[in-house]
Amino acid sequence: MPPPKLPTKHIRLPLQFRERENADRALDYLMRTLEAHRGITQVDVDLEHATLALTYDPRVFGLEQVRKMAQRIGIEFARKFRRGSFRLGGMGLRSFAQALERHLLDEDAITSVTVNPGSSRVTVEYEDGRTDLGRIEQRVAELGYAVRPEERLEPWLKRYLELALALACGGFALLGFALGQLGAAPAWSTISFVLAYIAGAWEAAPESYHSLRRGTVDIHTLMLAAAAGAAGLGHWGEGSTLLFLFALSGALEQLALQRTSRALSDLVALKPSDAWRVENGEELAVLAETLQIGDRIRIKPGERVPADGQIVEGHSALDLSALTGESTPVEVVPGGEVFAGALNHHGALLVRVTKQASDNTLARIIELVQQAQAGRAPTQRIIDRFGSVYAATVLSLTLLAVLVPWLLGLGDLRAIVYRAMTLLVVASPCALVISTPASILSAIANGARRGILFKGGVYLETAATVRAIAFDKTGTLTRGRIRVTDVVPAEGIERDELLRLTGGAERNSEHPMARAVAEAAKRRGLELPEPQDFMALPGRGLRARVDGRAVLVGNQLLLREHGRTLPAALEQRHRELTSAGNSVVAVADDRVLGLIAFADEIRPEARAVLQALRELGVEHTVMLTGDQPEIARAVAEQVGVDEWHAGLLPEHKVERLRELRQRFGRVGMVGDGVNDAPALTASDLGVAMGVAGADVSLETADLVLMSDHLEQLVTALRLSRRARRTVIQNLALSVAIISVLIAGALLGAVNLPLGVVGHEGNTLLVVANGLRLLRGD
16 A cells, blocks of 8 residues: 555644734735745635634645745744754665654644655754654654764764675675585584675664554565575575675665765855854854854954854955855955855955854755755655555565465476565566665755755756746846946935935845945945834835834835825936836835936846757746836847736736746746745746845745856756656666566576676666766756
């Protein structure tokens, strides 16, 4: 029987609103985003009782994502959730990942579970106060899994234990053959073979035991049954050979797949353990994880940056290659950003910490890679379910292959059992089961080294089949290096006062326009005030309290919603600036204070990237933007998109994506701003660009391009297509070889030793083919 499906989780969340008067708008935006999110099957909101009800698939969705999205638009959860992880020992997890996920998700307080078979790591999300990580570990132990303490580096023996046991099995088997040839007493040969059996079955026996305990049959059970059958027939040597090759194949497979985890290990190694915190002019050595927002830290030449922050003093160059794939060091100056894990080259820097250790760039990357390695691709999920059924079927057919000829008197019982044992070995689906994860994990690791983060195998497979791609304009097709071109104050307002109020209101915004205003204010020597009650209003602008004044910064829709209109002179100037290709925002408090115009630079590589995407099989490209039609038309003509739409709110972008899906099939969306979050979740493949991209976009995207180079999108799609071809090759190869071996075993042309060599050779062949994805594009 196939393993039962994992349970769908349902949860009701009490909400708290930062500003009650905007609660309906904020809740509507959150609902639209969640409804489009993959993995959520139902969303219900109750504004009167301030609750949000979600029904979701806990394998692909976590409530921490929802919390961060909601927090950005002024909504807080009244219930708190935590994430934690631990490692398991004593057995591999490939056979039991789904069973363990299912058992843990039966617990109401656990909201999400991912099991990473490659690293034996379990990551759980749970409701704080109802359970904790210790209780979850205890529950896992009760289920028969051994919780292993966290270690910075595993001892050599533990890392290579499987290989050592396989070699011991081979050594005892060889000794048994040698003793037999030298004419020693049969008992001595038997003892050597028994020792070979013990070493060869050391890893497989616990897995088989736990599998049978749960009412399923796995590959280890088939191998042990075949070895036991060979021993029962007196073929100790052949049984030992079977266990040796099976154990050796498993060990080599494990060592090979460890290479796919090096991307994560290398990232973890980038985390500095300590930092120099500056207090009262003195440098104090502290643990990097204890740094708080607002702390000032000194980063000396040759040291890695311990936390995300903003440079207060100093000039240097940062090596971001491990984070973004960017090979050239990036010059940094006061006011610039630094990211955790970057290597400081030559100058000492004084930096103000802007993010907690658990939320910095490096921590986010590590979490994304961990999630990607744990997530299983659709093809892999099908094979995992098929493998359990197939193993039970093979065992049943093997019994029939013994009983039917024996009852019909079609041969000697020993010969019949021997042929059945051969059939049992060659029909085992080892190569079939490992063919997909070997390829998927290799491709994910390759991408991670290049700053291309697929959030799981499902998105790697999706990227290979995307037929249409939509692009946001600002920061995607353009550089996002926006500069202020005009500051147009209303009558009675000073130019510097308009710039100062706007910069203060936007100080907590991640939008490129906010950075442009801050730079313009800095050039004029203006000190920006600290805003209060900041709130992003997607598709409209933002709102904040500055110097006790409620300041609005955004488009004319935002003004109309708050009962403001542009005076005739400003209306005329607005049209002139827009016609010239500028983006224009209005600034108001209790009246309109003025206009600020911006211009952006189109990426020079954009046209070539779009052409390369067409060559890869992308049939249609579209630009979706909230900007004015005049600006959108100019950009669209220069970059060469097939279609463009302007003046769009976030919900309008979602509608356009749905139309594209109906016309072309699977559709991708590339963006980097808060406004893009609903569109990223509504697309089949959401792509977020740049380490400086908005956090909410990084959380909702399926593919993250850590550098600011649009060419990485082409590399990502090319890699996904290579992975898809390799998976198909492996599946075809493994099925073909298994079929030939089965036919040979039934016809008596393949004996047990030859069947073992063919079976294990098939497994290693598909693993080696998958590992080719670790190299090249």
